[in-house]
Amino acid sequence: MKRSRSLALGALAVALTATLGATLPAAPAADARGSQAPRTGFEKSHGARWTGQPEERDFLAAVDHASPRVRIDRVGVTKQGRPLRLVRIGAPAPRPARDVRRGNSVLLICSQHGDEPSGREACLSTVRDLAYATDRATLRFLERTEVLVMPTANPDGRAADTRGNSDGTDINRDHFALTTAEGRAMAAVLRDYRPDVIHDLHEYGPTVPYYMKDVLSLWPRNLNTADAVHSESTALSEDFVGPEVRRSGFSTGVYGIWTDPESGDPVKQVAGDGQERILRNTAGVKGAVGLLVETRVDALTDAEKADPALNNRRRVRSQLAGVAGTFGFVTHRRARIESATTSARLSGYADHGPVFLGGADNEPAPDDRILADPPCGYRLDAARFAQVKDELALHGVRWERAGDGAVVPVRQPLRDLVVLLLDGRADYHLTVATPMNVCRDVVGGNR
Template sequence: MRAWAARAVLPLALVAGVALALVPAGAARGGRNLTGFERRGGTTWTTLAEERDYLRSLVAEPDTGRPTWEAARITLTRVGTSARGRPLDLVTLTGARTVADPIRVLFVCGQHGDEPAGREACLKLVRDLAADRSPAGRRLLERVTVMVLPTPNPDGLVAGTRASADGVDLNRDHLAVSTPEARALRRVLRELRPHIVHDLHDFDTPAGVYDTPTLFLWPRNLNVAPELRGLAVELARDRIGPALRAAGWGSGVYGQDRTDRQVAGDADERLLRNAAGIDHAVAVLVEVQSEPASPLERTDAGLLGRRRVAAHMVAARSTLRMAAERGDAIAQAVRVSRERAERGGVQVHFDGADNAPVGRVEPARAPCAYRLTPGEYARARAALTAHGIVVGADLRVETAQPAGVVVALLLDARARFAVAEAEPADCAGGRA
């Protein structure tokens, strides 16, 4: 494919953020573009090579003579590479603009390499949105920018492993951001600032833990602004859950077994749904059961695979619908959360969850700043940089900045997953 100059839809300052293509979508019409998963009836997953060809096939060159369709444009952007050098590409869909600042929705489609159904749903979602000529489809992309990271863990996907090639669970790396994959995703969050982050997973649990084949959850971390948590609960419990049930699948809260005992889904700030919420986004987790849910699925791998992908599609569509319908409220909540952080002096919760608020450490007002020694700065530098945290020339780190809570979670001795231990700095007016 011949490279050509592209107009950026969103301001990108990504390290490797060279737009590969930006053109009117339309190649998917008529069923010409199918994923490997679709061509094989859902019996096996789309390979990385097939994904590359599929995404490129959705991008038509400007001199092919195909009619221009103004409803959607697709941008394919390299945002990083994996530990093994495999590309990490971000797909962005935009439409004709009727609002000044559209709601940005980011789908993260498979942090765990052995959970591929969400990735397949995302690949299908990109094509279906691009090919949708209906008035409703046009209106959606007028109000919402859709960003898709289809394969955030390509090394794990190829190996069939949960972890990355470095042996790291990426969904436990959104605070320290020690892996190239987590750093690439952090760059997207920091620079493109999605209003909604939708995290897709599959689950495989012992029999009897859950009664339903689909699960959802919002951020439980208490550092997430109440306005954002409320909207995340609305999205998960009041929209995604009912939509899945209406489609014929039972749905429930992730992490609560059939006796309501908490077995997963805690407030760990390293998890994407919590980290994205702390980073001023409405975040949601969706999990789809990977084991057969019926006798037919036990004998038909294609039926099993198609059900898993279809459930993720229903949840993703619910997220997009809420983005279009509740955009003003979402944008306002994100703005309030960010402005509050920039003022500083927020309360930091080092433990606890929204369903278990009493933790081992009482919440405390964040100090105005932390002071790092050269040695501690060396340990924390990579994480601070990845989060876009400003560090003064004297190694003083102010907490009155958008990632102020993250400063405390990275540097305070009371934090569970601190990467360094810094001392609260002396401040004018007597507040530490």
């Protein structure tokens, strides 16, 4: 059983990630009609430079024109006027949002931090390879799974080679407040498509000798992540991405944990807590399987130090290995994933259990950070409702009009999110709403 799964995963990984070899391909792939597939600026330069934004635009336009499996939507625009694009890939053609919500889907978020470009390159070549693939394994995968890709989640930061956007905001800390155009665009994608799996591609700087693996990954640590979603997220990291990364010749570990170079035992935690505003944790709170993947930036071999392009190619290949692991996970655990995400979203209607205002899966929440019996709803006066109405809508939170303000019931699919957004005791609340202990049983829509 394990051997057959391993062989199938290996075949799919090879089919989906043609650029995993020691060097980038000398010539691009071709589609079923023999048309030459476009190449990124990174591929054309053999890794000597990253793909420019005009090159990305032309590359995606060429893929979109050549393949009926691809559709490219503009889902937002940055402060500096750069488009935020969502690429949708499915076979024989991309499905509308309502069908994606009912089916199985995976979302790749690439380069939220503008100075971490390797994930973007992996995403661009993955879009092309999925669009042009002719093998049965990939076609079957796309028939059953919608692949959503935001190739450049932070275009202004990518143009400036900065971690933050044009205002200096770290958009991976904006998945609750939604103050940025980038954060709002991603929230709308999560709301409209409800992806089952979210794979977030990043890079990190190693600390020798404690923190220097080629690829690190981490699941949602937030304690409001449903048990089944948390279980699937850890399986994604430990049973699929990790093994695929190692099979591809790279080392791997857990993000945020320094380890002793001799024993391999944890030394200390340096990152990776349960704060809900980070995408992997937001994913868990919203009922999706989430994974942060971080690949090593710095060259650690003499050859890579002598040839930056060699280091760049290694960075992109290691990202592709992580993506292949996620695709294998979606293929082999489809039913379990759908069960976990569906039950997590439906459990909000039961309105049962505590809401955690702190802690993580490796750090129990103090008693004063646990709402054992949350309010049944929150009342917003006119001023506070006007302040947060748009953000609630982007998150997909339901409310009912109450005079000039609104009542937000806790009994809804995003139950825990409601508390975290509106309760003044939560660390990243949008506003301080009035808790309600008596609520109507019937929950209406936004009206």
